[in-house]
Amino acid sequence: MGFETIDEGFLRRRAALKWTPWPEDVIPLSVADIDFRTPREIKEGIIRALDEDRTPYGAYSGDPDVLEVVCEKLNRVNRIPATVEDVHMVPGTMFGIFVACYHTLRPGDEALICPAPIYPPFIENIENAHAVPVFNSVDFSHNLSLDLDDLKRQITPRTRLLMVCNPHNPTGRVLSGEELEAVGQIAQENDLFVFVDELYEDMILDGEHLSLASLSPDLFQRTLTVFGFSKAFGIPGFRIAYIVNRGKHMREIRKRIHGMIVHTDTLAQAAAKAALIHGDAWLSAFRSHLKRMRDYTLKRLGKIDGVWCPKPQATPFVFPNVSSYGMTSQQIVDYLKKEARVIVQSGSDFGPHGEGHLRINFATALSVLKEAFDRIEGALVKLS
Numbered sequence: 001m002g003f004e005t006i007d008e009g010f011l012r013r014r015a016a017l018k019w020t021p022w023p024e025d026v027i028p029l030s031v032a033d034i035d036f037r038t039p040r041e042i043k044e045g046i047i048r049a050l051d052e053d054r055t056p057y058g059a060y061s062g063d064p065d066v067l068e069v070v071c072e073k074l075n076r077v078n079r080i081p082a083t084v085e086d087v088h089m090v091p092g093t094m095f096g097i098f099v100a101c102y103h104t105l106r107p108g109d110e111a112l113i114c115p116a117p118i119y120p121p122f123i124e125n126i127e128n129a130h131a132v133p134v135f136n137s138v139d140f141s142h143n144l145s146l147d148l149d150d151l152k153r154q155i156t157p158r159t160r161l162l163m164v165c166n167p168h169n170p171t172g173r174v175l176s177g178e179e180l181e182a183v184g185q186i187a188q189e190n191d192l193f194v195f196v197d198e199l200y201e202d203m204i205l206d207g208e209h210l211s212l213a214s215l216s217p218d219l220f221q222r223t224l225t226v227f228g229f230s231k232a233f234g235i236p237g238f239r240i241a242y243i244v245n246r247g248k249h250m251r252e253i254r255k256r257i258h259g260m261i262v263h264t265d266t267l268a269q270a271a272a273k274a275a276l277i278h279g280d281a282w283l284s285a286f287r288s289h290l291k292r293m294r295d296y297t298l299k300r301l302g303k304i305d306g307v308w309c310p311k312p313q314a315t316p317f318v319f320p321n322v323s324s325y326g327m328t329s330q331q332i333v334d335y336l337k338k339e340a341r342v343i344v345q346s347g348s349d350f351g352p353h354g355e356g357h358l359r360i361n362f363a364t365a366l367s368v369l370k371e372a373f374d375r376i377e378g379a380l381v382k383l384s
């Protein structure tokens with residue numbers, strides 16, 4: 001369970017999106033991988049499933065033993081009163097985003113994103129359905145709070161889907177109980193179907209995470225929630241997540257998924273089961289580490305003139321504002337790549353409300369962050 005060092009050779013060989021594209025002098029703090037190896041408990045779960053020869057077709061929605069564990073967790077942790085009929089294992093959280101858009105949106109519909117800026121596939125999947133993304137920005141001048149008046153104003157007769165990300169990528173905001181109640185009420189008053197991405201529920205660093213679908217039976221029926229394993233357990237390569245909803249939407253979605261993929265990979269499901277049953281000790285050690293990395297990151301950014309960074313309550317991301325340098329986010333990204341040999345992500349990738357910001361992933365070892373921020377600080381000082 002060591003988080004003090006990373007295995008850079010392994011990452012440069014294996015982490016195909018985050019590390020392998022870059023030469024050896026480059027530090028990537030961009031793609032949302034964590035830099036640590038698979039928890040042993042998860043590997044053991046997969047080995048057990050291999051020994052059981054889980055190779056024939058499995059059950060459509062998920063292996064019964066896996067669904068049982070998922071339901072127990074949804075009831076205990078999320079307070080969503082799910083039974084196995086309400087749950088479907090899916091190949092990755094991203095698939096949940098796709099299914100929500102595919103199920104709900106028709107050409108010309110609007111999908112309202114709450115809050116913006118947002119993880120880019122939300123926008124891509126809306127546009128792939130020939131629908132229109134509409135953005136309800138966080139209030140950057142008020143601690144990233146939701147602008148609920150704006151949310152109401154943005155609803156039109158064409159609004160078909162309300163898409164929520166909580167905890168929020170890229171800002172790390174965790175919505176409060178009052179905010180969630182208000183969002184739920186707006187959805188009910190306007191009879192909207194809601195999608196909530198709760199992938200980062202296990203990366204809460206301050207405060208508490210609440211699930212919208214837990215607030216009332218009506219919200220359970222009008223909300224499709226996706227939960228995943230890719231981030232907190234660092235296993236995105238296994239492509240495993242699950243969706244939950246009660247009633248007619250789930251019945252239709254279930255049919256559509258069966259026609260597409262039959263079911264989700266049985267070994268990946270075994271990884272999910274092991275994470276839920278045996279992952280708590282690993283998770284709590286990792287969260288302590290992540291919190292230290294968050295605090296170190298904020299300390300370093302706080303010392304750089306011209307950078308202003310809201311404090312994230314969850315996720316492995318900070319989303320600092322760098323607009324004072326008079327360059328676009330992408331120009332700063334290109335400059336840091338060349339001058340500091342550090343890769344960060346442009347806020348503009350997260351939609352129009354992300355311009356002026358950078359997204360930095362701090363889920364790595366302290367030594368990596370120290371070197372990266374020495375270089376970032378040195379490069380930005382030259383711009384001041």
Ligand SMILES: Cc1ncc(COP(=O)(O)O)c(C=O)c1O
Nearest residue numbers: 032092093094119169228230236
């Ligand atoms: C909010 C959000 N949802 C979904 C995903 C994709 O997750 P998965 O790898 O489980 O498909 C990410 C990945 O960064 C994300 O940030």
